[in-house]
Amino acid sequence: MEQSTEAFFNEFRQEMLAGAEANSSFQLASFMETIANELIETGFVEGFEFCHYRAQRGMRVDGYWFDDEGGLDLFIADFESRTVLGSLTRTEIDAAFRRVFTFFQNAVEKELYTELEVTAPEYGLARQLLDRFGFIRRINFVLLSERALSDRVQSLDDDTVCGISASYHIWDMSRLNRQRNARGAKEALDLDLIEMFGRGISCLPANLSSDSYSSYLIVMPGEVLADLYGRFGARLLEQNVRSFLQARGKVNQGIRSTIMNEPSMFFAYNNGITATAQTIKTQQTNDGLEIVRINDLQIVNGGQTTASLFHTRRRDKASLENIFVQMKLSVIDAEEAELVVPRISEYANTQNRVNAADFFSNHPFHIRMQDFSRRILAPAAQGAQRETRWFYERARGQYADAQSKLTPGEQRQFKAMHPKAQMFTKTDLAKFENVWDEHPRWVNLGAQKNFAKYASRIGKEWTSGSDKFNEFYFKRAIARAIIFRATERLVSNQSWYNGGYRANIVAYSIAAINELVKKHEMAINFMQVWNEQAVPEVLLNALGKASSFVNHDLVQPPQGISNISEWAKRENCWTRIIGQLADLEDQIPQDFFDALVQVSEQKEEQKSARRTQKIDNGINDQKRVFDIGAETWGLILKEGAPKKLFSPKEIAVLQVAAQIPVRIPSEKQCAILIVCLEKAQLEGIVQNETRQA
Structure with missing residues (x-):
């Protein structure tokens, strides 16, 4: 049952206050970051940097983000920690947007940075706005409000600000409530093609009498595709394709060359685009069938083509008048989309096999982490009377869905066992892990780019040996989460902290401590952190020094670099910190180093956990083989063998499985059968098994 906006407001307020208390942050920062994280997870924005500045001259800004393609998001808050849900009027909306517009205008036209403190976050933002002004092509002004938008406000028209296209967006309590009630899905794009381009797009129905979906073949004008990408950017791309583009280069040089030199051959040379939608509206014309409206258009293969069309037109002033792209559009309703769209993306991207693009929420790694999180009890923290669990949300909305059908009493029990503060997402996990195992600058690049890096690494490691991801890995990840969040609280409480760059400071502080530990050929005692569900005092003190x-x-960035958060994203930032670690080591008491454990001791724990996981994998494989049943194994053998999918050894094992229970596959044979199953799924002989939340 859908929650009322007022009930959502009260719940959101408690969540925000708990976050502010847990992180020792100001309520405004907690409010902004709570909503911003929601928008990042759903793909509305790519990232968020908190930056609160308010001046008497009618200027205000509360956050920002620059993307790599000339997009700028400027955030402003409507927040007074209200206890009652109020109404947000058009007059108040206009006043808020006017304040953030004035800040932008003063930054780019009046050199506002010259009036600001050099180490303050607003200085870095104002300076960067001026320095990057020529590169900015689109501005999204985003108002985040703790009130409900008045029914009288119907729409906000696009505008031009200082010669740059600008749009205005409001995320109020009503819109956030709708977002969360949509089972955690992102807010769908609703494209009225007639309104946007003055005409529909010709199409040819191509579905083969299927009740579950319909398909259309489209010859998409390059101008239309580039315009859509220019307006909506990465929101147009299905999430895994978005990760792919962030993990790789911006413009495919082969595509660019064809656009520039042989535009008439583009259709022949290009592989085309695979896309999905929830619904479409068509109309019959004298020229045939046209699509005039598309709801939730998502490109699941062809992201490089789409982005390259836009960038080549923009950077090289290339005409796309004679460019056309073939598109296969599958219309799939919302209930089927979560299962079917990832499969379409997976199979469509086989030509460009990229781990980040394959790293769906139903990847076995995420399934295993979820299983651990639902099964393993975390020890009771000091002063607590019961064990709890850390809830891994591998797919958006799982935490809320798990409570949706519970009674109020059962919900209280659920939250006691799974505290909201112990819920973490895929991007959280990537952050906790990469700050120790990868370059800390990746964490500073934003949640999505950091996740793409993590996905690429874990995808390769899973293929080489999935038993590495075991109970020890899970418990260590939670220990790292505890350390990360404790460091956030610690930084917020420092006397020198001025409210900016916390994310950058936290990432490099943990990485600096880790570097010192490795220098001594020792290791952090992560199992102590897990067992105590708290950071030992000696480690906390060391993190404070760091x-x-x-x-x-x-x-103190180098000469010529004005924005500290941008400096934190560069290789040289970490190199410079490493070069001065001897100064940090002198500040850290010996008791910290005395509390470290031998690397060999930790490796032995990992080996033991891997041995146990191998046994568990074997048991799980055997159960899976028997659950699938002889009939399906017989089908796989019958349809796969003529296609030469399997080796002679695999065929022999499949023949055994096809006789279950007369013949029983061994543990080693079951591992071979799982490989055969994956081949059959990729070939479309059988479907992937569904997974429960």
């Missing part, structure tokens, strides 16, 4: 050291270094 955070002060890192902050002092970060706020």
Whole structure:
């Protein structure tokens, strides 16, 4: 049952206050970051940097994000920690947007940065706005409000600001409530092609009498595709394709060359685009059938083509008048989309096999992490009377869905066992892990890019040996989460902290401590953190020293770099910190190093966990083989063998499986059968098994 906006407001307020308390952050920062994280997860924005600045001259800004393609998001808050849900009027909306517009205008036209403190976040933003002004092609002004939008406000027209296309967006309590009630899905794009382009797009129905979906073949004008990408950017791309583009280069040079030199051959040379939609509207014309409206258009293969069309037109002033792209559009309703769209994306992207693009929420890695999170009890923290669990949300909305059919009493029990503060997402996990195992600058590049890096690494490691991802890995990941969040609280409480760059300071502080530990050929005692569900005092003190050291270094970027958060994203930032670690080591008491454990001791724990996981994998494989049944194994053998999908050894094992229970496959044979199953799924002989949340 859908929650009322007022009930959502009260729940959201408690969530925000709990976040502010847990992170020792100001309520405004907690409010902004809570909503921004929601928008990042659903793909509305790519990232968020908190930056609160308010001046008497009618200027205000509360956050920002620059993307790599000339997009700028400027955020402003409507927040006074209200206890009652109020109404947001058009007059108040106009006033808020006027304040953030005035800040932008003063930054780019009046050199506002010259009036600001050099180490303050607003200085870096104002300076970067001026420096990057020629590169900015689109501005999204985003108002985040703790009130409900008045029914009288119907729409906000696009505009031009300082010669740049600008649009205005409001995320109020009503819209956020609708977003969460949509089972955690992102807000769908609703494209009226007649309104946008003055005409529909010709299409040819291509579905073969299927009741579950319909398909259309389209010759898509390059101008239309580039315009859509220019307006909606990465929101047009299905999430895994978005990760792919962030993990790879911006423009495919072969595509660019064809656009520039042989535009008439583009249709012949290009592989085309695979896309999905929830619904479409068509109309019959004298020229045939046209699509005039598309709801939730998502490109699941062809993201490079789409982005390259836009960038080549923009950077090279290339005409797309004679460019056309073949598109296969599958219309799939919302209930089927979660299962079917990832499969379409997976199979459509086989020509460009990229781990990040394959790293769906139903990837076995995520399934295993979810299973651990639902099964493993975390020890009771100091002073607590019961064990709890850390809830891994591998797919958006799982935490809310798990409570949706519970009574109020059962919901209280659920939250006691799975505290909201112990819920973490895929992007959270990537952040907790990469700050220790990868370059800390990846964490500073934003949630989506950091996840793409993590996905690429874990995808390769899973293929080489999935038993590495075991109970020890899960418990260590939680220990790292505890350390990460404790460091956030620690930084917020420092006397020198001015409210900016916390994410950058936290990432480099943990990485600096890790580097010192590795220098001594020792290891953090992660199992102690897990067992105590808290950070030992000696480690916390060391992180405090590291955070002060890192902050002092970060706020002094090299000559010519004005924005500290941008400096934190560069390779040289980490190189410079590493070069000064001897100074940090002198500040850290010996008791910290005395509390470390031998690397060999930790490796032995990992080996033991891997041995146990191998046994578990074997048991799981055997159960899966028997659950699938002899009939399906017989089908796989019958349809796969003529296609030469299987080796002679695999065929022999399939013949055994096809006789279950007369013949029983061994543990090693079951592992071979799982490989055969994956081949059959890729070939479309059988479908992937569905997974429960």
